[in-house]
Amino acid sequence: MSFANALRAATSLALVFGATAQAETITIATVNNGDMIRMQGLTEDFTTKTGHTVEWVTLEENVLRQRVTTDITTKGGQFDIMTIGMYETPIWGKNGWLVPLDDLSAEYDVDDLLPAMRNGLSYDGTLFAAPFYGESSMIMYRTDLMEKAGLEMPEAPTWQFIRQAAAAMTDRANDINGICLRGKAGWGEGGAFITVTANSFGARWFDEEWNAQFDQPEWKEALEFFVGMMSESGPAGYATNGFNENLSLFQQGKCGMWIDATVAASFVTNPNDSSVADKVGFALAPNSEGVEKRSNWLWAWALAIPAGTQKTDAAKQFIEWATSKDYIELVAAKEGWANVPPGARTSLYENPNYMEVPFAKMTLDSILSADPNNPTVKPVPYVGIQFAAIPEFAGIATEVSQEFSAVYAGQQSVDEALAKAQALTNDAMEAAGYR
């Protein structure tokens, strides 16, 4: 090689590395929750390590969904990283809207991601989003009220036990409801809850030919059970209660039991906000007697890179930083082990410090028992537990959950709601070309 050629090669290499090392400003769209806000506060560590700076766009979950969907479908290019969930990831990955995360560094240790999370955030075996935190659902109950009722919570109870315990714990005179559950319309609110409840009664959304299954006895049994139990032991107006409303009731000591996202455990055991912080026990989400599937869901908030970004390298560096083992250590050092993002990495649950957190084991057990590929007893053509990962699901499930909420509010019967759900789902699936 002549000197001139060597010089040219050296210059080219310098330019390439120079460009790679160039400090960028990346824009990240995210949701407003404790873990994400904590990450924003720690971003300086990322900037110190890489030189890249971060601009945050924090939005409410539903606004964020609409905003990032519009951006990605119109190729707006406003965001370099998007916070998306398990519902969107496989759909967007399939459409080629996301950058595959198949070349993460060896130090990142992608095999350490919990298999349920990794599978749920992949399409066709390729990871498209890295889990920032994961969650399932479980029972949170008042140990004092359970004892007062003369009952003992099994680690893996049935719905029949839960109904009996709820009735025993209900004390209307003292404004204590035996059980608080989501009834609010919306596919991610009451829709998610009734779907997992139905799974645990052996029901499914679709058969293998994409025919709606609301005319099957399992759905009727599940819905009638839910309505019956909530009428006996639920709070007044539960048809409009979602996560926040139930959290508020539980923290004020007005619920004997609450079945909801595992992330709620850190809220109800926080003595600053919860009046019952030292009286909370945990158990696996229930199933109906004789049905193998439990009613726990699986969800992850994950970081993904939209295909249109010009800052893929910097975005990948951020994702590696935010979902790494080192980040977990960083949060633990600054804010304590109870505040680290849960449910994403196997190594976290091998850490004795973290396993001392009261809800750590139950969270892991709940996540491990959730299988998005086999959400219910019978075979299904879709992936997802509290949703079916198809683009049409959000719209259909929102309408179906509105019909169910009307039942909870006493505006129509179970049979009427199921008949409407069956018709509207089949119509929508036919229009979308599935049937």
Next chain:
Amino acid sequence: MARSTTTRRKIITTAAAWAVGLLIFFPIYWTILTSFKTEAQAINDPPLFFFFDWTLENYAVVQERSDYMRFLWNSVIISGLSTLLGVMIAVPAAWSMAFVPSRRTKDILLWMLSTKMLPAVGVLYPISLLFVKFGLLDTRTGLVVVLMLINLPIIVWMLYTYFKEIPGEILEAARMDGATLREEIVYILTPMAIPGIASTMLLNFILAWNEAFWTLNLTAAKAAPLTAFIASYSSPEGLFFAKLSAASTMAIAPILILGWFSQKQLVRGLTFGAVK
């Protein structure tokens, strides 16, 4: 007898006005009050109306987490310029419809208003694509144009109503004295319609300030106004009502102060036609 009837009527009317006023103000009062509570106090049942340990913690957290001044500045620029641009276009339009009407004027007015009846989300994708095409996403320029267009029918309608109250003979006299069209509008019509124009501008400034669909969907980090600032504190998974209330109070404070100081002008302008 007549005097006692009048007094009683006055008392009833005053009481009814206060009741309606308090009812309308209550959500704002509650938001402000909640912003001084802890998160636990914010969800307390029974609700805490006044006697609780007041705290400024939420304001401190919001200040620390968000660049309030950047959002505020964006709101001021977007609302102010879109209102100004709207009035500059609407004044000649309303003048022509009020003083030189054609057979189609009423139809045009109705058609303009009908554009307000279309749900915004119906044109989200076309507008987004246009913004992508012209590089207007997350720019104040883009939002100024969109908010001006959204509020233009209201501005034209309001100005048209005010202009109709002004006798055409005055303008005719100006024309006879040799005033050009521009002079007629700038020196005769506009000064006479100042209360109407001022209240129209105020109302549209408030509408633009509070607009939350386009400002959320067409911005990201740079041009986001106070509506995006509030949205960043809303969460369906976690109780952050006190912080959300603090953010909301900070977002509405400038417009509340503006409304307070200009209330006389606003009321005068809004009742301009009615009291004539």
